[in-house]
Amino acid sequence: MEDGLQNLCPNTSHNWSFAARPSKNARERLMRAASYLFCNHGFAATGIDTILARAETAKATLYNHFASKEELIAAVLQAEGETWREWFFGRLAQVEGSARDRLLAVFDVLQDWFADPGFYGCPFINAVAEFDTGNDAVRRAAALHKEHLITWLKAQAIELQAKDVAEVARSFAVLIDGAIVAAQHSRDPEFARNAQVLAALYLDNLTAQARP
Template sequence: MEDNVQEFCPLDGSGWSFAAIPPKNARDKIMSAASHLFCNHGFAATGIDTILTRAGTAKATLYHHFKSKEELIAAVLEAEGETWRGWFFGRLSEVKGPARNRILAVFDILEDWFADPGFYGCPFINAVAEFDTGNDAVRKAADLHKQHLLTWLKAQAMEMKAPDVTETARSIAVLFDGAIVAAQHARDPSFARTAKAMAECYLDQQRG
């Protein structure tokens, strides 16, 4: 029996995953199936036939839209990144108060994400770890995704008048990524709170 894509929709309806969005056309149907399988079972381990079975489409349809599996992976990462950033920065836009509050709110949002039953970690972290340095397209996609966060963090650090804006952004990003990996491996959302406490100490030191 073909899996129902809606089954994997985040229960709170937050819409952080492209795979949870009802497909609008054949291309989206293929990408939705591939996204779920890549993110939950691995990029290399997921074969084209498995994607076709889940999507319920013919091989000719897939290759009409994507010339190769590598092209499909790149499209999935782009779609997942865009969807997740829309959700994440949308949540951040609701946070009131000074920059310090907004930075710390990052970890509250992460905890909500980690607690979702559909949480599978960050597809970019997973892809880079899986392909190591052997796939430039994957690494470039991951770098672009991370740049959005770093740019936002730098803006908050500038507002805080941090002594080293770049280093402040990088330090928070390290806690951000570390919390994601730890929560994924341990299946424990509270790693977000641990990272938040560490971020508070770091930001307090920056205020000197």
């Protein structure tokens, strides 16, 4: 079954997907099967039996590790977030140059992600869109994931000596999320380039405003 998972959710050199990595035990096999199905077919639409069939695991094994589907979803979101951030921030750490260079490089990394055959969008954006706004577990997971990104963006804004660090971070978060959703819906990775052009214009405007 693991071979089928690798074929359907390619383990590329980018290695951004938790679902595409090899499993070390039954718990991870369940989580990876669930991750692939949730991300590609939807959280609500994916039933427990479908996950068990894909993981080739008994129901008893599932409930030995997870008390409910909601608990499984939370574990999958945490794992996907950690895997993606490791890849994303690892790529950005290789960028040499200024904070501006790193901020614009964000969209180069996103374009690589969008162009991957296994790209299924952001699981956090997908989950929040699917679930009722009162689902605290999903919203907490999404907020934590976003906070990692906002913190990194704020650090770049501080280095730029921006007057409003939070505003710069929020503006880039809007461009990033917008590019992700547009690329997912259109299957066109070039939306990363469109967002990069807008980001460059935004940074140019910040520089102009900072001049005496």
